Amino acid sequence: MSQLIFDHVHKRYGDTVALDGVSLEVEAGEVFGLLGPNGAGKTTLIRILMDVIRPDRGTISLFGQRHRRSHLERVGYLPEERGLYVKHKVLEVMTYLGALKGLRRAEARRRSLAWLERLELAHTARWKIERLSKGMSQKVQIAASLLGDPELAVLDEPFSGLDPVNVRLVETLIEERRAAGHATILSTHQMDRVEALCDRVAMIHRGRRVVYGPVGEVRRRYSLPEVRIESPDPLPALPGVERSAREGDGAYRLLLAGDVEPQAVLAELVRQGVRVDRFERVLAPMEDIFIRVVEGA
Amino acid sequence: MARINKIGVVTRFELESTVKRPGYLIATFGMPLFLLLYAGLVSIPAYFMTKKESEPQVFGIVDRAAVLGLEGSVQAAAIEVPPEVAAVLEATGQQQVLAQALGGDAGSVFRPYADEAAARRALAGGEIAAYYLLAEDYLATGRADVYFAADASWDTKGARGALERLLVEGLLADRLPPELAARVKRPIAASKSFTVAADGTVQPRDKLSRILGVAVPLGFTILLFISTMISAGYLIQGTAVEKENKVVEVLLAAADPDEILLGKLLGLGGAGLLQITVWLSMVLAAGIFFAGTLAALGVELPWFAFMLAPPFFVAAYFFIGSLILGTGSLGKNLKEIQQFSMIWSLLPALPMFFLGVLMTEPNGVLGKVLTWIPFSTPMAVVLRMTLEPEGIAWWEIGGSFLLMLAATWFAIRLGARLFRVGLLLGGARPRWREVLRQARLSA
Numbered sequence: 001m002s003q004l005i006f007d008h009v010h011k012r013y014g015d016t017v018a019l020d021g022v023s024l025e026v027e028a029g030e031v032f033g034l035l036g037p038n039g040a041g042k043t044t045l046i047r048i049l050m051d052v053i054r055p056d057r058g059t060i061s062l063f064g065q066r067h068r069r070s071h072l073e074r075v076g077y078l079p080e081e082r083g084l085y086v087k088h089k090v091l092e093v094m095t096y097l098g099a100l101k102g103l104r105r106a107e108a109r110r111r112s113l114a115w116l117e118r119l120e121l122a123h124t125a126r127w128k129i130e131r132l133s134k135g136m137s138q139k140v141q142i143a144a145s146l147l148g149d150p151e152l153a154v155l156d157e158p159f160s161g162l163d164p165v166n167v168r169l170v171e172t173l174i175e176e177r178r179a180a181g182h183a184t185i186l187s188t189h190q191m192d193r194v195e196a197l198c199d200r201v202a203m204i205h206r207g208r209r210v211v212y213g214p215v216g217e218v219r220r221r222y223s224l225p226e227v228r229i230e231s232p233d234p235l236p237a238l239p240g241v242e243r244s245a246r247e248g249d250g251a252y253r254l255l256l257a258g259d260v261e262p263q264a265v266l267a268e269l270v271r272q273g274v275r276v277d278r279f280e281r282v283l284a285p286m287e288d289i290f291i292r293v294v295e296g297a
Numbered sequence: 298m299a300r301i302n303k304i305g306v307v308t309r310f311e312l313e314s315t316v317k318r319p320g321y322l323i324a325t326f327g328m329p330l331f332l333l334l335y336a337g338l339v340s341i342p343a344y345f346m347t348k349k350e351s352e353p354q355v356f357g358i359v360d361r362a363a364v365l366g367l368e369g370s371v372q373a374a375a376i377e378v379p380p381e382v383a384a385v386l387e388a389t390g391q392q393q394v395l396a397q398a399l400g401g402d403a404g405s406v407f408r409p410y411a412d413e414a415a416a417r418r419a420l421a422g423g424e425i426a427a428y429y430l431l432a433e434d435y436l437a438t439g440r441a442d443v444y445f446a447a448d449a450s451w452d453t454k455g456a457r458g459a460l461e462r463l464l465v466e467g468l469l470a471d472r473l474p475p476e477l478a479a480r481v482k483r484p485i486a487a488s489k490s491f492t493v494a495a496d497g498t499v500q501p502r503d504k505l506s507r508i509l510g511v512a513v514p515l516g517f518t519i520l521l522f523i524s525t526m527i528s529a530g531y532l533i534q535g536t537a538v539e540k541e542n543k544v545v546e547v548l549l550a551a552a553d554p555d556e557i558l559l560g561k562l563l564g565l566g567g568a569g570l571l572q573i574t575v576w577l578s579m580v581l582a583a584g585i586f587f588a589g590t591l592a593a594l595g596v597e598l599p600w601f602a603f604m605l606a607p608p609f610f611v612a613a614y615f616f617i618g619s620l621i622l623g624t625g626s627l628g629k630n631l632k633e634i635q636q637f638s639m640i641w642s643l644l645p646a647l648p649m650f651f652l653g654v655l656m657t658e659p660n661g662v663l664g665k666v667l668t669w670i671p672f673s674t675p676m677a678v679v680l681r682m683t684l685e686p687e688g689i690a691w692w693e694i695g696g697s698f699l700l701m702l703a704a705t706w707f708a709i710r711l712g713a714r715l716f717r718v719g720l721l722l723g724g725a726r727p728r729w730r731e732v733l734r735q736a737r738l739s740a
Contacts, residue, residue: 047546050549052549052550072550075550077547081546082543083542083543083544084542085538085542085544096306096310100307100548101551102302144547
């Protein structure tokens with residue numbers, strides 16, 4: 001079931017077109033990567049979802065109904081341009097934001113303490129925000145956005161400022177959300193995180209949706225017909241292979257002719273008695289796809 | 298439609314955040330404490346001085362002219378004050394204060410001495426503070442010299458006033474009939490002032506009560522105006538905090554701009570109100586202290602104007618506060634926010650600039666025009682109601698209040714839209730065309 005549907009959404013600021021008929025859907029229980037270069041229109045799209053700004057045209061459906069402000073109680077939001085009341089205590093701010101999201105004050109406080117415990121920040125509950133390190137502050141903000149256990153969470157650059165241990169922690173949180181059937185929109189420039197976490201992606205460029213689909217499918221779509229083979233034996237000449245090269249670790253990288261399936265190459269190797277330790281289709285990394293799309297390749 | 302629970306959450310947070318601030322606590326409770334401390338420090342020496350002066354002093358009298366005929370020590374007669382003043386003093390328990398102010402010698406005791414040598418011995422022995430010598434030719438010259446001890450302190454005073462009253466008593470006794478003697482001692486015993494109106498009606502004229510009748514409500518109006526401006530100041534600070542901490546987007550994702558705006562207005566307005574309540578309690582204490590005086594003077598306070606003032610000023614706070622929040626949110630930092638909001642803080646002070654004209658002619662053209670400008674409505678209406686209540690029509694009061702409410706509703710709507718636009722234009726300096734366009738889309 002689609003938790004969120006953008007249907008031909010348009011938005012412009014003065015003479016600048018921020019969104020030009022963007023359509024996309026986010027399903028329940030998936031991690032959806034919202035990608036694009038700076039100024040592409042991602043933040044505008046998110047702000048429209050959060051009803052911070054209104055679209056010029058197009059419709060948005062949330063949880064199977066036409067977008068209404070009351071639906072936002074079920075949406076968590078970590079904006080890119082974010083901050084907290086630096087002169088206030090951590091627990092006060094989290095409780096306030098939880099209460100603002102519709103939780104009862106006592107419940108917001110209880111959940112805040114539980115989240116701080118989970119993020120190993122229980123000792124900071126009575127600290128002023130200004131005393132937190134950048135990473136700590138980042139984790140508090142993520143916790144505040146997920147306090148209400150939202151069915152849909154929008155996390156804009158959640159990994160910025162985090163060390164590898166905390167990156168792993170946030171990844172775990174996102175994976176737990178997926179396991180619980182909750183949808184997460186992940187907006188990030190860290191393409192390795194997209195590959196590791198996202199089920200589907202959409203890339204926005206100059207206000208238009210230029211890439212859209214499951215991560216694996218997108219990567220296959222933008223990949224050359226290449227296979228990578230690890231073998232203790234030298235590879236014989238194979239039909240349908242246009243180019244062969246050795247990589248640093250001794251593996252072979254073969255560029256296939258357009259109409260040749262990788263399975264045919266594997267079958268030929270087996271037929272010729274070549275021992276194969278590893279055989280895989282080489283998929284283009286998301287980072288390459290990102291750069292190719294943005295540079296118009 | 299704004300949701301009450303969201304407004305309540307924002308209100309509570311803003312109120313708690315503000316009243317916990319050290320600056321707020323110092324301003325709210327520190328100032329009255331400072332004033333109390335100051336008053337205490339000032340009154341301690343005054344208390345001891347008064348106590349010292351209230352102890353009766355003994356003066357010697359050497360009556361060579363034989364006009365007093367004293368046979369033993371005598372206390373000077375008390376000062377006689379006009380009955381209307383006496384009533385006021387009695388009501389406020391201030392008889393002693395006036396007696397001190399008029400002469401300071403009401404408790405002086407005069408002790409007769411047969412000759413100057415006896416008086417000097419008493420002076421040297423510290424039995425008397427000073428002695429008066431009435432010359433033989435006193436009746437012709439009126440000469441009465443006073444002699445102090447060489448070691449008398451600089452502030453040792455004589456008892457000239459008390460002695461004069463004693464001499465008047467002595468000179469008149471047995472010389473005039475009692476009634477005439479009383480008139481000589483006090484030619485005007487009672488007097489009232491009246492004004493004669495053009496139609497011939499006569500009314501009591503009491504300048505002091507009239508001045509107080511204007512000054513008290515005027516002070517009250519100015520206090521309400523100051524409280525509105527203080528609360529507006531908190532709004533400016535609050536907007537700056539959110540802008541500088543980049544919290545607005547998180548808030549807007551959780552609540553409607555109208556809800557945030559109203560919550561802030563209520564929370565920060567409540568903080569301002571609390572501060573003014575603390576300060577007012579001091580004024581009230583002073584008011585209770587002087588209530589008897591005002592009542593005794595027959596001061597007629599314009600209670601209807603007093604009752605009208607709070608709703609007008611509450612509406613004014615929401616009206617001006619919404620505009621401050623809306624335009625203030627277009628600024629990037631405290632300095633810009635103050636610049637953008639300044640105009641809204643200045644406009645309500647408009648009647649203050651024309652106070653002279655309004656005092657002279659409260660129901661003139663200027664007063665009537667200012668009544669219908671929402672920025673100046675509260676002050677104009679309350680001033681007119683205070684100074685010349687018969688000159689303002691009921692429809693002017695009702696109509697201007699309705700206009701004030703309509704303007705407030707419009708200001709809240711506009712403020713909420715600008716608040717949203719202020720966020721979305723983020724770090725960039727907003728262009729008015731874009732602000733208007735976004736405000737239209739926010740509807």
